[in-house]
Amino acid sequence: MEQVKVEVPDGALTALRFGTGPKIAIAAHGITASGMAFRSVARQLPDDWTLIALDLRGRGGSNTLPGPYGMSRHAEDICAAAAKFGQGRPVALVGQSMGAYAALRAAARRPELFTRLVLVDGGLPLPVPGGADLDAILAATLGPAIARLDETYPSVQAYVDFFRAHPALAAEWNDDLTAYVRYDATGPEGAVRSRVDGAAVRADGRDLLAEAASFGDDLRKLTVPTVLLHAPRGMFGQEPGMLPAPLVEHWRGLAPHLVTELVDANHYTILMTDGPAAVIVRHLTAE
Template sequence: MHSVQIGPLHALRSGSGDGPVVLAAHGITASAMSFAAVARALPAGWTLLAVDLRGRGRSNTLPGPFGMDRHAEDLAAAARHLGAPVVLAGQSMGAYAALRAAARFPDLFTRLVLIDGGLPLPVPAGADPDAVLEATLGPAILRLRMTFPTEEAYVDVFRHHPALAGSWNDDLDAYARYDATGEPGAIRSRVNPDAVAADGRDLLVNAATFGDDLRGLRLPAQLLFAPRGMFGQEPGILPQPLVEQWTAQSALRAELIPDCNHYTILTSPAAAARIAGALHSSR
């Protein structure tokens, strides 16, 4: 994968064929490197452009405001730059950004693939969004503000993560190193923690709007979801009843990808191959 600029965003490009193009958006604390295994699994002639969303990776210096509307506008600008229409995919938070882009700019995309995200997150009635945000994303935001003595020490955070340790591979190692920045003694993540906080709050406060997006979709759309969650344990972040609720209310088709979690659905070879198949499917 090599670096390119598409619209306002930095991106990583894989493939140089004249065939179809996939535009892919990553999760809330992730980067374009998330899609390396999926890119390799695509057929010859296909091209995958994985973006660094605003506030992440090499797009980390782009200013706010953040939120799914802004990410959707960035994805639309990227699609236009690529000579739309293109296939659109998103994982985790990137699935919500992709869903919003598909709902607002349907003529720019041929199909939509949501990967372990995109369904409205149930928020208890009367819950304080900031308290929920602290409980769910607080530890991740804390990590983003930490510094580490060396790049290896930073990579070790990922290497020992309970969802990744048993599936560690070269792609995950490259992913962690891509995210590391700073001088020795002060290595840190490239991710802007303020962007993560703003995006996380948007996902909670405006959860109902993603339901509106799903019900109004005009594109072929598929959800691929994992049986295990962010710490490698069941259930996944999209429980089966929630998936069934939204496939009943929309034209979304859903498929459970076995033997993976919220992260390895992109990085394990078998799961990546299933996602690549969905991206180039004609259904």
């Protein structure tokens, strides 16, 4: 793995480059994650592939890039990476959770940049009641993840141990998850914290809710071959998943280029464990 940079109008986005093959895939991560979330996927790629896993603005090595945030802004950054590393040829694209929404928008707006799109447990509009308190919904769904961003830990190992106790991760902990958490850790001993910018997370969370209908528009106008991989269990390892079966069925009927597949995992292990990662790679590298 090596760090590379993607020039954008207001600075440089950090990305993690895995592999040296001529075939390129761009990856976009979840709302409080980083490019390191795709380490398991990268290890499954054939030798003739390279994975460029972005640190989206506000996260990882891109945590000092300014807002505004939101899926349209992240989509612009994804397109900049596709243009840079594709060098005139379209590339494959994968996004997980929030990154799936940003990847969807990129593929809908600039289809000429992409050969295929893999959405991992994200990308479908989530029903939001009219007049709903968006901050209340965020607190109910992402509350623990957002709270973590304001906390400090006595050491990097203590931060790893905190993640290791997570109910969705504990039973399937692996070296990729350890590397992911260590990459996110910053600060001195006694005050270790996440590198993720809480303001970016809150802004992106509101955008996902407030602009939910727009992702339906993106799905309908897709021309890039697209597969949605979804998990039956959610953020805490519980049923149902983030994308319940009726929602998946609804959008499979409305989006002509959308193929769906259920993967036996939860919202995190669908990306960061070997079996599900191999499924992602199978679709990402399909001819």
